[in-house]
Amino acid sequence: MNTIANRQVICETLMELAREDKDIMVLASDSRxxxxxxxxxxxxxxxxxxxxIAEQNIVGIAxxxxxxxxxxxxxxxxxxxxxxxxxxxxxxxxxxxxxVKLVGISGGVSYGALGMSHHSLQDIxxxxxxxxxxxxxxxxxxxxxxxxxxxxxxxxxxxxxxxRNPVEDVYPSAESCPFVLxxxxxxxxxxxxTIIAAGETVKVALDTAExxxxxxxxxxxxxxxxxxxxxxxxxxxxxxxxGCILTVEEHSIHGGLGAAVSEVVVQHQPVPMRIIGIxxxxxxxxxxxxxxxxxxxxxxxxxxxxLELLKGKAGxx
Numbered sequence: 001m002n003t004i005a006n007r008q009v010i011c012e013t014l015m016e017l018a019r020e021d022k023d024i025m026v027l028a029s030d031s032r033x034x035x036x037x038x039x040x041x042x043x044x045x046x047x048x049x050x051x052x053i054a055e056q057n058i059v060g061i062a063x064x065x066x067x068x069x070x071x072x073x074x075x076x077x078x079x080x081x082x083x084x085x086x087x088x089x090x091x092x093x094x095x096x097x098x099x100v101k102l103v104g105i106s107g108g109v110s111y112g113a114l115g116m117s118h119h120s121l122q123d124i125x126x127x128x129x130x131x132x133x134x135x136x137x138x139x140x141x142x143x144x145x146x147x148x149x150x151x152x153x154x155x156x157x158x159x160x161x162x163x164r165n166p167v168e169d170v171y172p173s174a175e176s177c178p179f180v181l182x183x184x185x186x187x188x189x190x191x192x193x194t195i196i197a198a199g200e201t202v203k204v205a206l207d208t209a210e211x212x213x214x215x216x217x218x219x220x221x222x223x224x225x226x227x228x229x230x231x232x233x234x235x236x237x238x239x240x241x242x243g244c245i246l247t248v249e250e251h252s253i254h255g256g257l258g259a260a261v262s263e264v265v266v267q268h269q270p271v272p273m274r275i276i277g278i279x280x281x282x283x284x285x286x287x288x289x290x291x292x293x294x295x296x297x298x299x300x301x302x303x304x305x306x307l308e309l310l311k312g313k314a315g316x317x
Contacts (some may be wrong), residue, residue, distance in 0.1 A: 002169050006162040007075075007105050008036040011150040014073060018044050024152065025065055025072040027051055029058045034164075035075035035105045055080045059088035059100070066098040071152060071193045078104025078161050079111065082123035093134045093157040101151055102159045107137075108200070108250035109283055110164035116282040120161070125255025127159040127196040128228040134158040134181060135228040137199035142171040143225060146179035154181060161199065163250075165288065168203050170223070184231040190220035193306055193313075194238035194245045198224045198257050201248045204292070207299035208248075212306055219306070227257055232264045239269035244313040246274050246306055248297060253277040272312040274305055 018024040018040070027049045032038050041048040049065075051058040055076055062072040074081065081104045082089075093100045104123060111118035127135045136158060137146040137152075144162065151158055170187065171177040178185060187202065188209050202223045210218035220242055222234055238261035239245055245265060247258040258275030265273055276296060286295055292298055296305075 002141060002166050003140050004139060004141050005036065005164065005166045006141055007164070009141045009144040010103060010148055010162070011036045011040050013145050015040050015043060017149070017152055018047055021071070021152065022047065023069060023071045025049065025070045026198060027058050027062050027072055027074045029053055029055050029076040029080070030074050031105065034077060035103070037075055043199050044272075045279060055085040056088050059085045059102070060092050062100045063088075063092035063096060063098040066100050073103055075103045075105055076120070078107035078120035078123050079118050081125055082120055082159070086126055089127075089133070089159070090130050094130045097132060098157060100157050102157070104159065104161045106164040107161040108163060109288055112288055112291050115285040119283050121252045121278050121283060122255070123159070123161060124251050124257065125259070126228055128255070128260065132157060133228070134226065136160050136181070136226050138162060138225055139199060139202035139223055140167055140169045140171060140176040142169060142177045143179055145174045146177045147225070150179055150181060150277050163200050163288070167200050170202050170206060179225065182226045182231060184228040184234040185223040185225065186220065186234075187223050188219065188221040190218040193243055193310060194220040194222060194242045195302070195306070196222045196224050196235070196238070196245060196247045196257065196261055197249065198227060199250055201250055201297060204297060204299060204302065205248055208302040208306065211303045215307070217306070218311065222263070224257060227260055230260050230264065232268070235261055235264045236269045239265050239271045244272040244307045244309045246276065246301060246302065247310060248276040249296065251277050255281060272276045272309050274309055276305060
């Protein structure tokens, strides 16, 4: 069982890279503990900026550092970074075309017991609507490492959303993880139905595929780690080759992964489709597993939804 959270991997990877690349900077909004950035702050004090509880300021400062040739990584709770500082993200990062990486920590329902004020279930919808801002959700610690290595070299603004707790591995190692910004990864081949997931729901999608396999159903699983720029080619191919699509996400059903996929499907390859996520309501308070269970973000429920989709697919022929 993995005991390493993605936030810890980000710190460790940035520490490895910062040894040679002195342009790498990390900024925190009184969040070095939450972001697991304490070791970075201690070892690379000259490359660390503590802003305090000032999410709007931290984005502006990061943009200024980027204009000076630095490679800033902002680490702040996703619920505050994506809401309180959205104007600065839009203007100082996206419109100004600055090289800022925005790491939304404890995203989705990671702060489950604290309720709606600390949930970040609208961040993907907001971020992907901002021109020039990429949006990424790594699935596990191995993909997180590859993502950081790639984004240090990537020029441009990126919003990254990670959870708070360790998640199960979906890749055997970082070496086996082919992270390329904007390119989905086919985690499992299949010809009857496609499940598209991002972040922590990739493991749920893989578990669902295994359940469907027991029923003789061949399920393709796409890890859509980059929601923007979206891999439209992979979506169109999946729709054409499997005939129906199910999306699952730790986000509102409005404006997130499912919405992005459906926009492609309806315009290029219409097929039966369902979006599983958080409905249009304040999500319940509870541990991540409890919230997922309540809203059907688990393999057993997805299996039933997939079977219903397959019936619709058969009836539409």
